[in-house]
Amino acid sequence: xxxxxxxxKLRRTTPHRLAMFSNQLTSLMTHERIETTLTKAKELRPxxxxxxxxxxxxxxxxxxxxxxxxxxxxxxxxxxxxxxxRFVDRPGGYTRIxxxxxxxxxxxxxxxxxxxxxxxxxxxxxxxxxxxxDQARRAARGRVxxxxxxxxxxxxxEEPREPKRTKAAKPERTKPAAKPAPKKGPSxxxxxxxxx
Numbered sequence: 016x017x018x019x020x021x022x023x024k025l026r027r028t029t030p031h032r033l034a035m036f037s038n039q040l041t042s043l044m045t046h047e048r049i050e051t052t053l054t055k056a057k058e059l060r061p062x063x064x065x066x067x068x069x070x071x072x073x074x075x076x077x078x079x080x081x082x083x084x085x086x087x088x089x090x091x092x093x094x095x096x097x098x099x100x101r102f103v104d105r106p107g108g109y110t111r112i113x114x115x116x117x118x119x120x121x122x123x124x125x126x127x128x129x130x131x132x133x134x135x136x137x138x139x140x141x142x143x144x145x146x147x148x149d150q151a152r153r154a155a156r157g158r159v160x161x162x163x164x165x166x167x168x169x170x171x172x173e174e175p176r177e178p179k180r181t182k183a184a185k186p187e188r189t190k191p192a193a194k195p196a197p198k199k200g201p202s203x204x205x206x207x208x209x210x211x
Contacts (some may be wrong), residue, residue, distance in 0.1 A: 070099035
């Protein structure tokens, strides 16, 4: 039975798991949106809710409570100055989880954890990079002149053609003469000494 054992271990040791949550909370409060796996997002959500609730009551104790999870001072200041005042009238539910489906590579269920009032503004796309072939065409435009042979005025027919080049016949390779095969049998000359 599993009594009083709430929370997922995520196949990590306790210090590793707490350090990972600390890093993810810092990123969430900095960027207001992070992409992670669904199970990590479900574990991180209550922690983020508690931090924002603690930040709504501004004070030294509250700042120390938030600083336990977020080690970066500028991020802690941002939580108290910009994020918490936006949720003063809201009793809870400051974050939401958006499912993205299976992640390519390990097929883990991916999700986005973001603040509820986060407004997504897509970045302006950079201009398309010109390929080397396009650069060469643009550079050569107007500079290259095509030279065509003029037809002789006296002839109304076709242009004189150059004789076709034929491949020179290659001399046939001759195989070297085969060496005579060695004779099988005893190499001694004369009668055998065994019978004598």
